[in-house]
Amino acid sequence: MGKNRQICEDSRAFPESNEGSSKGKRLWKKVKYHSLPGYLRDNEFIIGHYRSEWPLKQVLLSIFSIHNETLNVWTHLIGFFLFLSLTIYTAMKVPKVVDLQALQHFPDVLKKPDLHKLHVELFACLPSFPNMPDLHRLREELTNSLPSMDLLPSPSTWHIIEILTRCLPERLFHGNCTDVGVLLSMKEDVANLIAPFMLTPITRWPFFAFLGGAMFCLFSSSTCHLLQCHSERLSYIMLRLDYAGIAALISTSFYPTVYYSFMCNPFFCNLYLGFITLLGIGTMLVSLLPVFEKPEYRKFRASLFFGMGFSGIAPILHKLILFWNRPEALHTTGYEVLMGLFYGIGTLIYATRVPERWMPGKFDIAGHSHQLFHLFVVAGAYTHYHAGLLYLRWRDQEGC
Template sequence: MCLEATTMAASSMKMKKSSSLITKSSTQFLLSAPNSKTGKFELMDYDSLPEFLKHNEFIVSYYRSEWPLKQTILSIFSIHNETLNIWTHLIGFFIFLMLTGYAASVFPTVSNAYPLLQLSTAGNSTNTFYIDRAQQTLMEPSASFSSELVGSVIPRWPFYLYLAGAMFCLLMSSACHLLSCHCYRTSYIMLRLDFAGISGLIVSSFYPLVYYTFTCNPFFRDLYLASITFFGLATVIVSLTQVFDSPQFRPVRAVLFACMAASGVVPIAHKMMTFGHRPEAVLTTGYEAVMGMFYVVGVVVYVARVPERWLPGKFDLAGHSHQLFHVLVVAGAYTQYLGSLVYLGWRENEGC
């Protein structure tokens, strides 16, 4: 009897242990697709990482480290501390891809430039007021038209260049977060592409502002565009240095990109001094102020590494600073898209 009871108890314990192992195995598979022989696919803690993957000590766990390329790519569908970093900008990329297609099919003209904006800013009474004023101003018979531009098509490449810059930035960022864990060489290359994408977004965002504002003043148009393009290329070259992606260099990176973006204050101030009486100038400056706010808050969050600094390990999977930074970048880029529609509608309708 005792032997039978002992056997039954042992069998019950074995079943419970087996059930526990199955549950644990299922959880591990969801998180990391583990390989018990090599450990290559297991998620790791920060302290176990090679130096090239150590960027934020307040993100404590759920790291991928030196996975095979195939498993690295497939990890886009698994759960780790880069999952939301990948998807926030990948979704942003597809949003801008759709915006590009939509703008190409319903492009701003005299008849639809401002209805398109009204649709994009529905519910915002301040924006609607300035949009209505801009539309009335452009439709007035007394509006001054440039004899060279009346009847001609305003170049649209600055608008599409901005959209291309935004999509390149978002796609490179997403790819960087997906692939950088593969090996040091891949990490080095992807980080440089990521930095190039950030520079591309900043530089391309100047083109609608400068080109359409100063269409009738080629000297300042070319001066501002050449300056920001040179600044962007210089930043890309500096980013090729090995120290540029080090954690200690994080504040310097942030300041460099912030200064490049802040240089936009000069053409914006010039615009307001020249066209401050125009509702289009007021509306676009408002969009640029909101865009700047999104980017400034994003940079502060990125440098401060909050909220994970306050509660290390609690935001490893969701809610940490880089994810918030990504969301703010997409919001800022979309705000600039709305402003670009105003610029294009302004020049498409009025010329100089």
């Protein structure tokens, strides 16, 4: 009796201690859907394994534990590191890779020339080239025959080609010096020699804008799924960041398509780029509304993002009309159609909550709709990366 009285008195004297102990006991307890606060209730077909209002430290550590958001976090976190690696690879390796592929197209139609004599004859005409402030460096590049970028027979290089045709031996050329066949009929050795004169690299910013949008989307999504269970305020912030990432990915996905398709038509290029950018900003602003995140607006969210992607059909059809006879246009369109299928199927799965709606509780840990949606997003973005490489190769080799 006296002992019980003492315990009660200790409890009244140290209420914080008891509260902290209770909080500690429920810290790692995963709750059921019906026990969640309203802001965490999104999918009633996922029954258990929820984290609810955990301390921030434990929320961060939960990235290594098993719950119904584990695969949501890791599918996009791995995707983020994948695109980070692709961005670094593209910045460092892609120009050289494209360069080597371009040079392989030169047919071996001539016997090996006397390269030493060719060097002497070529150096003799170098002073006639305009804007050559560093002649020593250029001669060194020619001597080593090391092209650093793609051959680009654009209008800006015709003057250089004409000078070369006057200076180099006639046996190295076939046809008129203003014909593209002048370049295509040279032996690879000659192509290597003149390649440094043809440096007109196509701007890469639309392609890197897409890669940046993909990384932002994947990282913000992964962060949202990890942290939103901490508190209602943090959940609100993280969801807005997640929606902004989705809008950024969709918008920037059309930057390479539009820019490289219409770079020679500034009006349409600016029109399409401006439209998709404004649409993305508008979607971000709509997503700031509190009502946007409610479960009953799931289909509206899916429809809004699907509509953004669907708007990209116009520039793609326009591209096909302009370049209907070009294989590059058809190949890039094939990748873009595949990308659209990945995004569309993923969005449909997300909106219908398949397969967990068929067997509630069976897909709590793995296999539910949001995880499948994440996989389709990564697949779609990776497909579009390959389309971007085709655009770069196409425009690097031809220009406008």
